[in-house]
Amino acid sequence: MSTMNRRNFMQLAGVACAASTSLPVLGMQKAAAASPASQRPQLGAVIWVHEGESVETLVQQAHELGLPTCQIGFKNLTPQVAGPVKDALRKYAMTATALSEHGPDVFERVFNFYEGPTTIGIIPPSMRAARTRNLKLAADIAVQCSIPAIHTHCGFIPEDPNDPLYPQAVAAVQEIGRYCKERGLDFLCETGQETPITLMRLIEDTGLDNIFVNMDVANLIECGKANPVDAIEVLGHLVRGTHIKDGRFPTNPREFGEGVPIGTGKVDFPRVLEQLRQTGYRGPLTFETETSGEANLQALRRSKQFIENLLNQMYG
Numbered sequence: 001m002s003t004m005n006r007r008n009f010m011q012l013a014g015v016a017c018a019a020s021t022s023l024p025v026l027g028m029q030k031a032a033a034a035s036p037a038s039q040r041p042q043l044g045a046v047i048w049v050h051e052g053e054s055v056e057t058l059v060q061q062a063h064e065l066g067l068p069t070c071q072i073g074f075k076n077l078t079p080q081v082a083g084p085v086k087d088a089l090r091k092y093a094m095t096a097t098a099l100s101e102h103g104p105d106v107f108e109r110v111f112n113f114y115e116g117p118t119t120i121g122i123i124p125p126s127m128r129a130a131r132t133r134n135l136k137l138a139a140d141i142a143v144q145c146s147i148p149a150i151h152t153h154c155g156f157i158p159e160d161p162n163d164p165l166y167p168q169a170v171a172a173v174q175e176i177g178r179y180c181k182e183r184g185l186d187f188l189c190e191t192g193q194e195t196p197i198t199l200m201r202l203i204e205d206t207g208l209d210n211i212f213v214n215m216d217v218a219n220l221i222e223c224g225k226a227n228p229v230d231a232i233e234v235l236g237h238l239v240r241g242t243h244i245k246d247g248r249f250p251t252n253p254r255e256f257g258e259g260v261p262i263g264t265g266k267v268d269f270p271r272v273l274e275q276l277r278q279t280g281y282r283g284p285l286t287f288e289t290e291t292s293g294e295a296n297l298q299a300l301r302r303s304k305q306f307i308e309n310l311l312n313q314m315y316g
Contacts, residue, residue: 045300046288047059060088100138100152102131120193156193188214213240215235217267246261247259248260289303
């Protein structure tokens with residue numbers, strides 16, 4: 001077992017403190033604190049398939065790490081991926097919880113405060129039609145592969161509901177949400193570029209009951225939009241997926257904050273996990289890394305060990 005640093009020790013110790021103090025604050029019955037081991041969330045990985053890579057190989061690697069769930073995304077999504085995805089999931093008994101789509105790849109996404117609003121997601125008008133088509137393709141593939149949801153970054157949703165771009169954003173999400181609903185799918189909007197209440201407003205304004213949240217706990221910090229513990233308090237009833245990674249708040253007004261190895265950033269994981277439990281979240285905890293190859297496998301191993309230590313304290 002690797003040596004535990006001071007931050008890891010403090011986070012592990014924080015679980016017991018969170019469990020003992022948060023219930024009275026939230027007005028929960030004491031009996032609710034004793035969540036059985038059967039309610040322990042499953043772990044998973046974001047599997048991102050680049051050109052020339054095999055989805056089967058990447059699913060196999062996640063399986064060999066002991067991760068029973070995944071979200072899958074393709075650098076270049078085509079109808080031809082459906083068969084290999086279906087075969088790989090069946091072969092390794094892997095459960096895919098969402099198909100992630102951000103393309104088409106001809107449009108670059110720039111993750112900063114200046115170019116991000118015009119390049120990320122379905123909010124930018126110049127990219128909206130093409131990205132909407134790709135999300136509908138993702139929905140068709142998800143149905144073929146028995147994947148229950150699709151997932152994306154919507155982009156910089158206007159904080160001001162009076163902004164002329166805001167009703168366009170609602171209509172765009174509504175169009176994709178309806179397409180998914182007709183096919184029995186959920187549509188997950190990832191947190192990050194907007195405050196939690198803005199994302200809630202957008203979802204409520206669509207008037208649909210199949211649009212939910214993928215809670216990325218690090219994105220909220222890296223974009224300077226929220227503490228994830230507070231964000232879960234606002235959005236917890238809508239959370240259907242969670243990305244587990246770590247990051248730091250931005251200090252450069254032009255750039256997002258830095259993504260860092262799990263346990264070394266500003267995400268308070270004991271409180272995040274406890275808050276998810278208090279909201280009744282039963283979905284997976286899905287690790288997302290910003291690396292590939294052997295470095296990615298090492299990052300997944302570290303993340304898995306770190307979160308398992310915390311879950312062992314919470315669930316036994």
